[in-house]
Amino acid sequence: MKRARVAYNGAIHHARVENDQVILADGRAVAEDRVVWLPPVEPGTTFALAINYADHAKELAFKAPEKPLAFLKGPGTYVGHRAVTRKPADAEFMHYECELAVIIGRTAREVKAKDAYDFVAGYSVANDYAIRNYLQNYYRPNLRTKNRDGCTVLGPWMVDRDDVADPMALDIRTFVNGVQVQAGNTRDMVFGVPALIEYLSSFMTLAPGDVILTGTPDGIVDVKPGDQVVTEVEGVGRLLNTIVDDETYFQRS
Template sequence: MKRARIAYDGAIHAATAVPGDDTRLQLADGRVLHENEVIWLPPVEPRTIFALGLNYADHAKELAFKAPEEPLAFLKGPNTLIGHRAHTVRPAGVAFMHYECELVVVIGKTARDVPRERAYEVVAGYTVANDYAIRDYLENYYRPNLRVKSRDTCTPIGPWLVDRDDVPDPMNLTLRTTVNGRVTQGGSTRDMIFDIPALIAWFSSFMTLEAGDMILTGTPEGLADTQPGDEVVTEIEGIGRLVSTIAAEQPSKEPA
């Protein structure tokens, strides 16, 4: 099942995709709405957000880095998350802001010391993230700082949380990004350096994972700068098509 969280008619609702038509949603009371009638929220209320750097060998090569020998992980603030069809702000004066299409693993239960062979048992489902990065502020690809990866609005996520059992092989999914309709990035989850079981086993070896935690699993090669007005679509086979639009930063208002 594909699940969503949306705002509509002054309230927040749980919704599901109409079978065979991801452009329509059904509310619990039976009402069916078109995707343009609602405000999309992140499909999961965030807890801890883990992100992976250089988890695709082609991306590491693209950046002239050696593939890592253990996961390169960092944390993101929940302030970064926005929903499908929302606007991501490009800060004024920056030279290079790029998208990153990523498969997101959503944890479904409390988990500690999970062996690799049982890793999928703690997964609730999957969604799509577009983890924008402000390259200007990057000091170290191995440990991106907060201004690169925890800016407001810079991680669209959704539209759907797809149940684990509806994704038979999450390690063989096609990823694609388009900018204004032009394909700029492509890849497959099979090219991850550290696959989903390895990541869950690694994280849970030193900390407790909880339901609602999210793991952004990295992006393949094919990054390009984005500008205000660009429509960026990050899409993962069987999971969803996430749309975001770049907006220019507006001057801050004087405090009242």
Template sequence: MKQARVAFEGKIQQAWEDQGRVRLADGRHVDESEVVWLPPVVPGTILALGLNYADHAAEIASQTPEEPMVFLKGANTLVGHRAFTPRPADATVMHYECELAIVIGKPARRVPKASAYDYIAGYTVANDYAVRNYLEGFYRPNFRIKSRDDCTPLGPWLVDVADIPDPMNLRLTTRVNGETTQEGNTRDMIFDVPFLIEYFSAFMTLQPGDLILTGTPKGTVDVRPGDDVVTEIEGIGALHNTIIEGAKRAGAV
């Protein structure tokens, strides 16, 4: 089952994918262009992985982490399908990151890898933009990079965990203005989905709605205002986003 959160006729409501159209909670069917797409979940804690694909680690940092490189993100970063993301006026390189996002379904504490999937509600697509010239040091993501307003599109759908029998064998693709610029597969993660559930739940209680963004493969390229970016994960969906100009006044995005 694929479900979403949308705004339609002044109301926020649940919706579902139904034969290529959007079925609203009242039973009506509309085209996806008729609704405003919201992130498919109201997030709790947002945990994100850096350098979780060996090829991307080599592309960015020339070394592979020996344990998960994790940072927190604010809920202000999330926007929905077909939304707009500003590129800061002083950005020298701003790139997309197509990522499998795990949505926690029930409280998880000290969960062994063998039971990890029992605690997952489902999966969605994240595009975790990064502004490389804001990086403070060797892959130490700071708030200016990873907690910027509207810089993490999420969606379109939350896909039930039961509908993705093997999340560790999904193709990831990014297209910029229709041209494929990134391809990868979740099987190439350094730290896989069960490992991450066990790792995080060993020292913190994961709650329903918490998100884990699992990193991106190589192939990240600079994007600029006007670019149409589509991050897609096999079986989950294609997330559309458009880059716009950030404000040029001092201190603004």
């Protein structure tokens, strides 16, 4: 099932998505373009992985890490499907990061990799923008790089765990203004989903609603105001986002 959170007629609704229709909990069917899309869950703790694809490490002239390189993101970073993301005037190079998002479904502590999927609620698509000239260290992205308001797009929905046969064999693609600029597959992760859950839960407790952003493959290019960016994970969804400049983002009616 595709589970979504949307705003419609002044209220927030939990919904499911079927045949281009958003089915609200009360049974009303609404066209997808009539709702405001919210992140499909209210994220708890977000764990983001740096350099978790070997080709991306090579692209950045780094060796693949020997242990997961994880950092935390605040809930204010998130926006939903069809939202805008600001490119600040001082951003010299801002790029998308198409990622498989793993959403935790139940409390997990000291989980073994072989049991990891039992603790997953489902999967979503994330686009976790980064600004290169904000980075202090590629291995430890600073707060301004990865915790800016609205810098992470999540959605459009969450696909139930059991509806994704193998999360470690999904194609990943990004399109800017209709042109494909990124391609990869989750099988190329340095640390796969089970290994990440085992690692993170070995020293802290994961809670329902926590999100793991699993990293991005190579193929990053600079985006500019006006660009439409689509990030896609096979079998999970296509996530649309538009880049705007400071003037557009902060304009007042």
